[in-house]
Amino acid sequence: MGHASPLIQEGMPDVERRLNISTGELMREFVRPGKPVILAGLAEHWPAFGKWTPEFFSRHYGHITHEVKGVQYTVKEQMQLIQASTEESPAPYSYNLDIDRQFPELKADMEPLLLGRWDRLANRTLPGRLIRGTIKHEVFFGGLGASFPVLHVDLQHLHTQITQLYGDKEFFLFPPDQTPYMYPRPEYPLYSQVDHAFAPDLGRFPLFAKAKGYRTLLKEGETIFFPTGWWHMTRIPGPSISYGRALLERGNWPAYLKDTYNGWSKKSAVLAMAAYALGWCCGALMDLGEPALPLV
Numbered sequence: 001m002g003h004a005s006p007l008i009q010e011g012m013p014d015v016e017r018r019l020n021i022s023t024g025e026l027m028r029e030f031v032r033p034g035k036p037v038i039l040a041g042l043a044e045h046w047p048a049f050g051k052w053t054p055e056f057f058s059r060h061y062g063h064i065t066h067e068v069k070g071v072q073y074t075v076k077e078q079m080q081l082i083q084a085s086t087e088e089s090p091a092p093y094s095y096n097l098d099i100d101r102q103f104p105e106l107k108a109d110m111e112p113l114l115l116g117r118w119d120r121l122a123n124r125t126l127p128g129r130l131i132r133g134t135i136k137h138e139v140f141f142g143g144l145g146a147s148f149p150v151l152h153v154d155l156q157h158l159h160t161q162i163t164q165l166y167g168d169k170e171f172f173l174f175p176p177d178q179t180p181y182m183y184p185r186p187e188y189p190l191y192s193q194v195d196h197a198f199a200p201d202l203g204r205f206p207l208f209a210k211a212k213g214y215r216t217l218l219k220e221g222e223t224i225f226f227p228t229g230w231w232h233m234t235r236i237p238g239p240s241i242s243y244g245r246a247l248l249e250r251g252n253w254p255a256y257l258k259d260t261y262n263g264w265s266k267k268s269a270v271l272a273m274a275a276y277a278l279g280w281c282c283g284a285l286m287d288l289g290e291p292a293l294p295l296v
């Protein structure tokens with residue numbers, strides 16, 4: 001039985017909320033300095049807001065199947081389960097549902113996209129093959145009691161955006177400089193060894209008690225942005241539909257390219273070198289084509 005960490009229970013500061021900031025402000029104040037922010041008004045005028053409900057997904061995509069922890073569910077079943085979910089018997093939490101593959105026509109529901117002309121995953125200079133395997137847009141379905149309780153850092157040095165389109169979701173975030181208290185797994189350092197992190201066993205993981213992080217309840221309609229390298233986990237208080245997006249811009253581009261290169265080199269060293277060289281050239285071209293950050 002673990003001892004509840006006071007850090008997880010109380011006293012964690014909230015994430016800063018900003019209303020209607022410009023892309024330039026977002027880049028300058030949060031993306032480049034590596035700080036998280038909640039963008040309160042971003043989704044207000046998106047077609048998705050008010051449209052992405054359990055009824056909508058049941059009616060239009062009910063037949064689509066998706067695997068969660070080795071079990072296949074239809075979207076219709078998932079929608080029933082997230083609404084019937086309880087703390088004792090939580091609905092399966094489905095994540096990594098790729099919008100580009102499963103619901104491509106829904107992408108237009110999230111426009112205007114965050115980062116605008118600084119978004120490299122949408123830059124036409126980048127050949128599709130170079131970014132194959134990177135999920136750019138995804139949807140998460142969850143219910144009361146469901147969670148992603150494993151503290152982790154997102155893959156490939158990508159920044160993350162999550163927008164709550166139905167219901168709320170609670171986030172716990174720890175900055176990269178707290179990594180010494182996160183107990184990264186030796187075999188997979190992007191995941192923490194701290195299990196049951198909402199009530200961690202501080203006898204086993206004493207340094208976790210020193211970690212200083214943030215806690216926020218992301219409300220329906222709100223968007224959180226957090227930069228690469230931030231540890232996070234989530235908890236869901238009721239039926240929830242979230243939109244998730246991976247963000248790549250000039251700042252995290254070199255690390256992204258290197259990560260991707262490491263993935264390729266497991267298959268073929270020659271291919272990896274060629275792809276890295278192509279990626280490097282594309283990066284230089286994108287540097288030239290992107291607007292400078294506005295000063296104000």
Ligand SMILES: [Fe+2]
Pocket residue numbers: 152153154232
């Ligand atoms: Fe994540």
